[in-house]
Amino acid sequence: MARPYRFPGIRPRQTLGRRLDLAARGAGPSVCTILLMLLTQAPFGIPGQAVLLPAVTLASVWFWSVFYPAAMPPPAVFLMGVVFDLLGYLPLGVGVLTLLVAHGIAMRWRGFLTRQGFAMSWLAFQPIAMGAAALSWVLVSALTLRLIPPGPAVFQALLTGAFYPVLAIPLARTHRAIAAVDDE
């Protein structure tokens, strides 16, 4: 840790305000994701509302893992997975594994994905949405020892894929705001 302090002039002073700012920028995406997850459970009375939870969670974790992984470390993904399992009435661990796998793929592809336009990143999200729905379905079937009708999983995959822009566009705005300050 000695290295950065050899040139003290290069680092800005760690004032309280700046530390708070950094903390907010680091934790903001995770906290917002969890709040969004809770919001999907509110009684809107929309038919098929249960599918919103996986759609929002996966899109959010994917987006931040690709574009700002500093704010979406694996332990945070793990925590979100636990919340996902509890809120979505999945057997414990199913959501955790699904999100961690998505995060892992995002980390591997991000070099390519961050250089693409929006349409391409939406297209790239489709196999992720399908894979996540399929993985959840297989795991739930295995853990409950029963073949679950695949209809809901297919619906989940389609809706998650279609829902991505609704979430990604405001997230991209937020990300630009965060990144702009980082680049100063």
Place this chain on the structure above:
Amino acid sequence: MIRLSIPARQALSKLTLPVLVVASFGLMLLGKADTLLAERARMALNDGLAPIYAVLAGPLGAINAAVNEVDALWGMRAENARLREENEYLRRWQAIALALDAENARLKASLNWIPDPNASFVTARVVADAGGVYARAALLAVGPNHSVHKGEIALDERGLIGRVTEVGARTARVLLITDLNSRIPVIMETSRARAILVGTNGPRPRLLYWPEGVLPQEGERIVTSAEANAFPANLPIGTVRHSGSGVPEVEPFALLQRLEIVRIFDYGLGGVAPPEAPAKLTTGHH
């Protein structure tokens, strides 16, 4: 904080993901080994969230009501004509029902019939869907000093909706009759034949295991059976509808898609424990 060299820290950060993936498998095992753990965590989370959702339900309900209002104004004339016709029809039925009720009471009096005990009930508001993608359940806000227990029976104003499977400090979870794990002993009202109503996660549960020689008739009423002492007899469930492939299904009377207010009845039955939450390995027989 432990100070590590940069390569060591890089190696460690590369290891985090695989370690957490292994931990998620561990979590699955843990969830299997201790089925109560997930249930408790879930009900604790629900207990915390239910008041927030209950507050949100006000304005959200107002918005939904406004939308429905516009819809209702649109179709008011047609609706009015339909209701007038239905009213006429129901008036005839009411006369028949009153006559039958009086006759029934006379017959019971002459038979020294032991009356069914009156069940006590509480009324609760549905605050959230509690099924996720792979289950059909509803979360009720029952207040902090409630007397709701596992296995009690939930009805809306039209018919049976399910049974209480999990109870928290201020919430209760009701597994709906349409859930994949739901099995209910029923009687077909005209043939008096017994069958089992099996949920499929679809909107209409299926009839299974009816005796040989009897066929569920289209439009026949299905009611609960007192067999196994899990339900009282004769709670209305729905009517038989044959699907395209000829499988007898039941169209529930209850509005399972739009549950708002639910009554939970305590019939004092201790028969079969309700099916466990779908996340679990075994169906419990306590």
